Amino acid sequence: MHQPKGISRSLSAIGIMAALVGGACSSKSEVTKGGVGTSASLTDLMKARNLSEADVNAALKTYTPTGRMDEYLTFASGGHGGQVIVIGVPSMRILKYIAVFTPEPWQGYGFDDQTKAVLAGGKRFGKDLTWADTHHPALSEQGGDYDGKFLFIGDKANARIAVIDLSDFETKQIVTSELIGGDHGAAFVTPNTDYIVETTQYPVPFGSVYADPAKEFKDKFRGAAIFWRFDRTKGRIDPEASFAVEFPPYTQDLADAGKLTSDGYAFFNSINTELTWGGNQEGNPPMESGYSKNDMDYLHVVNWRKAEELVKAGKAETINGMKVIRLATAAAEGVLTFVPESKSPHGVDVTPDGEDIVVSGKLDTHGTVFSFAKIKAQIDAKKFETKDPYGVPVLSFKDSIRGQVELGLGPLHTQFDDKGNAYTSLFLETVVAKWSVKDLKVIDKMPTHYNIGHLVAAEGDTIHPDGKYLIAMNKWALDRFNKVGPLLPQNFQLADITQTKMQLLYDMPIPLGEPHYAQMIKVDKLKPIDVYTPGEDPMTGKRSVNAVEPNKERVERRPDGVHVYMTAIRSHFTPDIVRVKQGDTVHWHIDNLEQAYDATHGFAINSYNINISIEPGEHSDITFVADKAGVFPLYCTEFCSALHLEMAGYFLVEPKI
Ligand code: CUA
Numbered sequence: 247m248h249q250p251k252g253i254s255r256s257l258s259a260i261g262i263m264a265a266l267v268g269g270a271c272s273s274k275s276e277v278t279k280g281g282v283g284t285s286a287s288l289t290d291l292m293k294a295r296n297l298s299e300a301d302v303n304a305a306l307k308t309y310t311p312t313g314r315m316d317e318y319l320t321f322a323s324g325g326h327g328g329q330v331i332v333i334g335v336p337s338m339r340i341l342k343y344i345a346v347f348t349p350e351p352w353q354g355y356g357f358d359d360q361t362k363a364v365l366a367g368g369k370r371f372g373k374d375l376t377w378a379d380t381h382h383p384a385l386s387e388q389g390g391d392y393d394g395k396f397l398f399i400g401d402k403a404n405a406r407i408a409v410i411d412l413s414d415f416e417t418k419q420i421v422t423s424e425l426i427g428g429d430h431g432a433a434f435v436t437p438n439t440d441y442i443v444e445t446t447q448y449p450v451p452f453g454s455v456y457a458d459p460a461k462e463f464k465d466k467f468r469g470a471a472i473f474w475r476f477d478r479t480k481g482r483i484d485p486e487a488s489f490a491v492e493f494p495p496y497t498q499d500l501a502d503a504g505k506l507t508s509d510g511y512a513f514f515n516s517i518n519t520e521l522t523w524g525g526n527q528e529g530n531p532p533m534e535s536g537y538s539k540n541d542m543d544y545l546h547v548v549n550w551r552k553a554e555e556l557v558k559a560g561k562a563e564t565i566n567g568m569k570v571i572r573l574a575t576a577a578a579e580g581v582l583t584f585v586p587e588s589k590s591p592h593g594v595d596v597t598p599d600g601e602d603i604v605v606s607g608k609l610d611t612h613g614t615v616f617s618f619a620k621i622k623a624q625i626d627a628k629k630f631e632t633k634d635p636y637g638v639p640v641l642s643f644k645d646s647i648r649g650q651v652e653l654g655l656g657p658l659h660t661q662f663d664d665k666g667n668a669y670t671s672l673f674l675e676t677v678v679a680k681w682s683v684k685d686l687k688v689i690d691k692m693p694t695h696y697n698i699g700h701l702v703a704a705e706g707d708t709i710h711p712d713g714k715y716l717i718a719m720n721k722w723a724l725d726r727f728n729k730v731g732p733l734l735p736q737n738f739q740l741a742d743i744t745q746t747k748m749q750l751l752y753d754m755p756i757p758l759g760e761p762h763y764a765q766m767i768k769v770d771k772l773k774p775i776d777v778y779t780p781g782e783d784p785m786t787g788k789r790s791v792n793a794v795e796p797n798k799e800r801v802e803r804r805p806d807g808v809h810v811y812m813t814a815i816r817s818h819f820t821p822d823i824v825r826v827k828q829g830d831t832v833h834w835h836i837d838n839l840e841q842a843y844d845a846t847h848g849f850a851i852n853s854y855n856i857n858i859s860i861e862p863g864e865h866s867d868i869t870f871v872a873d874k875a876g877v878f879p880l881y882c883t884e885f886c887s888a889l890h891l892e893m894a895g896y897f898l899v900e901p902k903i
Pocket of ligand 1: 816817846847848882883884885886887890891893
């Protein structure tokens with residue numbers, strides 16, 4: 247009989263034990279030696295390590311022997327670390343931290359000219375930012391499915407979007423708009439990655455210009471959704487071709503793009519139609535109660551194709567360098583429509599068929615399932631129930647929904663599988679609720695440990711979810727790991743979702759920032775390179791004009807300073823002595839001549855804060871002023887060979903007389 251591969255096969259621990267104990271291994275074979283005893287059968291091992299049959303079953307579904315690869319990669323936000331964490335599934339092995347918004351020494355990110363320029367793209371108002379609150383990673387899509395080419399991620403704190411090229415897993419671009427004061431609904435892609443969506447969280451007056459909320463909140467503070475145009479051939483965002491749609495200051499929250507039948511639309515939650523702005527020492531209620539007074543907030547429905555046409559027709563105004571469709575225009579031209587939604591919702595997630603939009607109540611025990619067809623019919627017929635104070639048309643709640651599902655306490659985010667089921671995280675109840683999208687009925691609940699925020703299923707927000715695996719991204723870990731002081735890691739919990747009942751498989755601590763959201767992609771969609779072509783500048787993808795060839799290494803004095811053309815190959819730098827004069831501007835060009843996979847060299851100069859990583863074939867540039875005279879060792883920081891310690895030299899700065 248054909249046995250499906252992978253975890254869909256129902257594993258019986260007893261069956262496997264019987265096979266192991268009575269079959270291939272003789273009944274008292276030595277499975278291991280060491281910590282649990284010198285001679286142990288599987289049953290002895292289980293006893294010694296206090297493992298149940300369910301534990302062994304879970305272990306067999308995640309254990310990945312040496313040399314074996316994972317079936318999926320998960321790209322998780324690295325939270326305040328400003329990075330992206332790459333995790334193999336089902337092994338839950340961390341494979342990489344991708345440096346994004348913050349300098350990262352291992353990758354030499356933020357030390358050479360190339361990556362300094364990327365980080366400089368994220369300056370706001372001329373200020374360097376050395377942290378981020380990375381939130382939602384978004385894989386590039388083609389026809390609503392991940393294509394494995396690019397990854398985008400938003401920085402909530404500073405309203406920035408980064409572009410990571412998955413050919414080498416490196417950050418290539420950071421963009422920001424000085425229009426808005428932060429984002430939360432970011433990054434989300436439209437189904438063909440025409441646009442990357444970034445939505446305001448906390449409203450500010452556009453450009454962060456001074457205004458007192460006590461007097462001017464309603465009139466001057468604003469939200470916006472920015473549609474960053476992505477140029478796939480260049481692999482970069484094109485700010486010139488991007489635009490924004492102005493929103494009222496309702497504190498927009500999460501976002502999702504329509505797909506298939508709802509393609510061309512995007513959906514945004516909001517949590518503050520009350521227009522409160524704080525002031526708990528100025529006679530106002532605290533923010534959290536001010537935000538929750540109204541029974542309903544507004545789901546924002548944006549027709550982005552229509553918005554694109556308006557921009558082309560010149561109906562946008564340029565504010566702080568961004569083309570903005572003003573609120574009055576958006577309302578009058580059918581770009582922006584509101585649908586009432588249960589108060590202070592959190593997640594908004596479009597179903598794989600694009601027909602429904604699931605909004606989680608957060609303060610409500612329901613998930614509300616809006617029907618795109620019903621929303622569209624009302625918009626087309628201009629059948630509006632009322633207008634909001636800013637003149638935006640409002641549809642009828644009851645004419646817009648397909649139904650509600652009673653989920654439990656604190657519903658947040660929803661993912662989907664390949665069998666028509668949805669999985670919603672319930673923060674307060676600290677469970678994952680599995681429910682039928684068709685029947686709006688809960689099928690199963692799986693406890694999480696503890697306080698789940700986001701969750702991610704395999705390709706679970708595409709038009710073809712895979713099912714199989716789900717990761718609960720839990721905010722609290724409490725009693726799950728050894729104690730490490732008052733600041734605890736987060737807890738990622740892997741679950742098998744192939745059966746009716748979800749099965750918890752594995753706990754993985756994440757001790758880096760607060761990983762917010764993740765996406766999980768089948769590995770066969772990813773085609774990363776092994777090495778760069780000789781002389782390649784990873785930022786341009788082309789051979790650098792300063793690429794250094796073997797036997798052409800040299801030091802040249804020119805009007806703009808001293809140019810060092812250096813090569814690195816096991817196990818020496820050429821030249822290994824570099825002489826300059828105090829005060830010289832130094833332009834250091836360095837190439838790793840290796841073409842062997844994994845033959846990375848590092849390059850560091852003592853006291854000058856110079857530390858880069860040069861992958862095989864890579865060209866890198868470093869520019870600095872040799873302001874401190876003296877003798878400074880330089881050396882390779884990667885253990886590249888048996889003679890790695892000998893891969894060294896001196897940077898000599900002759901004092902000014
Ligand atoms: Cu090259 Cu160590």
